[in-house]
Amino acid sequence: MQFCYYVRSREGFEKQMEQEMTDYEAQRDKEPSAIFKQANRPVTLKFEDVVFKIKIKKRGWSWSKQSKKSEERVILNGVSGIVLPGEMLAMLGPSGSGKTSLLTALGGRLSGRLTGTITYNGKPYNNQMKRNTGFVTQDDVLYPHLTVTETLVYTALLRLPNSLSRQDKVMHAEAMITQLGLTSCKNSMVGGHALRGVSGGERKRVSIGQEMLINPSLLFLDEPTSGLDSTTAQRIVSTLWELANGGRTIVMTIHQPSSRLFYMFHKVLLLSDGNPVYFGKGTTAMEYFSSIGFSPSVAMNPADFLLDLANGICSDDSRREDQINVKQTLVSVYKRNLRNNLKAEIHEVNNNLLDGTNDKKFGQWQTTWWQQFTILLQRGMKERRHESFSGLRIAQVLVVSFLSGLLWWKSDSIQDQIGLLFFYSGFWGFFPLFQAIFTFPQERMMLKKERTSGTYKLSSYFMSRTVSDLPMELVLPTIFVIITYWMAGLRPTAGHFFYTLFALLLTVLVSQGLGLALGAIVKNQRNATVLGSVIMLSFLLAGGYYVQNVPPLIAWIKYISISYYTYKLLLGSQYGPGDTYPCPTNGRCLVADYPSVKTIGLGGQVVAAVAMVIMFVFYRLVTYIALTRIGRTVKHK
Secondary structure, X not given: OEEOOEOOOHHHHHHHHHHHHHHHHHHOOOOOOHHHOOOOOXXXXXXXXXXXXXXXOOOOOOOOHHHHOOEEEEEEEEEEEEEOOOOEEEEEOOOOOOHHHHHHHHOOOOOOEEEEEEEEOOEOOOHHHHOOEEEEOOOOOOOOOOEXXXXXXXXXXXXXXXXXXXXXXXXXXXXXXHHOOOHHHOOOEOOOOOOOOOOHHHHHHHHHHHHHOOOOOEEEEEOOOOOOOHHHHHHHHHHHHHHHHOOOEEEEEOOOOOHHHHOOOOEEEEEEOOEEEEEEEHHHHHHHHHHOOEEOOOEOOHHHHHHHHHOOOOOOOOOHHHHHHHHHHHHHHHHHHHHHHHHHHHHHOOOOOOOHHHOOHHHOOOOOHHHHHHHHHHHHHHHHHHHHOOHHHHHHHHHHHHHHHHHOOOOOOHHHHHHHHHHHHHHHHHHHHHHHHHHXXXXXXXXXXXXXXXXXXXXXXXXXXXXXXXXXXXHHHHHHHHHHHHXXXXXXXXXXXXXXXXXXXXXXXXXXXXXXXXXXXXXXXXXXXXXXXXXXXXHHHOOOOOOXXXXXXXXXXXXXXXXXXXXXXXXHHHOOOOOEEEEOOOEEEEHHHOHHHXXXXXXXXXXXXXHHHHHHHHHHHHHHHHHOOOOXXXXXX
């Protein structure tokens, strides 16, 4: 018999839990909210012999073939279990034990070498099941500048079916706010890392509320109590406990729950280095480990006791060798005592339990394409206006505008005017490029979250993003042109002004498209920034201003250069084929013969505009194709 630690009696905790739940229910409104109504499609989740492996490439240089082979690491090793409607399963284990990987696999979001059988009412994961499943990630992916009410209302408008009116959807979101105890902060911004908003517990409840709006029968949560105080954690788990009582199937990972939370779990799965060492009722976990020779000796949290066992720790002076032996013992005893009985239970449960996932209507999109487009457009403009019109960004543009206007004040030199036009192409090539690269990672996380939940079609999101960019991204360049154009003394006619403005705005959209494409393709933000700088510098050097006689070997770069076509359009906006300028030799010389203009030429304006439009479409098409990789789910067999 091995003695480790001791926990207070299970019966005492059960009585305390019952009393707390009675008090919790007494404080709720007498009229039940939609959040706690019965699940209309109960789901039985089964997973058997789940194995997940990843390949780890070796670093360093070597000529031997053996060293170039990648190592294979087992993350999950033969994990099995079953969760019935009305049950809440908690997956425990130390960091790196495979909890999140298993949760992601069960939620249909894990790609890679995954084997085993995962079924939902006896069937594999599919689009119908995806829209009946809620998944709350550990990191709350929310738009920081939206309020709590706006966040839940937009989610309701996107995810609730058209059988409900818009007013009904809004009322449903407001009822969710009341039921989750968010009334006091409903008009507060959610906030994020750089913006102060609601508390961590309130953010977590907002994330749970987003998933509960669709009344899912199956709910996954990754570390829902991470970083929260014990009172807030108790409130969240109590809410989940009541949701399970409504006939839902709830699966969560949790790192180190308190003793009060531990006995609220109907079932517990304990993992150690990817191996299951216990699966069963939470109330019988201590009895099981005592029966196999691991009895506690001091008072402590039962969850802490299980985590210590999963780490192979039985005493304060446990050595490395002893820890390995304990882990091996737990795994072998599990296979001998629990695995066969668990598999028998899995096969005995009736697979035809209220299988509502066959409903074809349920598999359709809840809203039309146009509804998705308009809602996403409204939400996107409300969120990104804070970024597009931030004080720092406006100050940058205004400072550069007035500085440029003062430097080129009423300049009548053709060289100075041409230099200003090329500065236009350079500044508004880099500025929107980096803005697009820096702002895309947040969009990537939100897109992945909502696409994997089946919230909307990618095409509706992409078109709403493209359309919302037009007014959001073109205001500051317009202000820039208005300031610098008249201060520098360029052609004071409406035609020349609007031609210049058109060329610059087209440049902004094309450069932003390039930034979006790089942000979508290159996952590392720093690498995307470096690559964008190299590409744009290459475009500037081949733009025809710095070098007039470009070697034929690299002269082709100008035909794909944003700066080249922008410079050509801007020259055409100010000068015509017959325009002259004062020169010291002949008095008047043709602008078309000026060295910095002759290389580019004043003709071919339509061709330059068409080339820019083609690049605009091409970069956004590349972005769309790259985004199709985000949000894909795996269909388990």
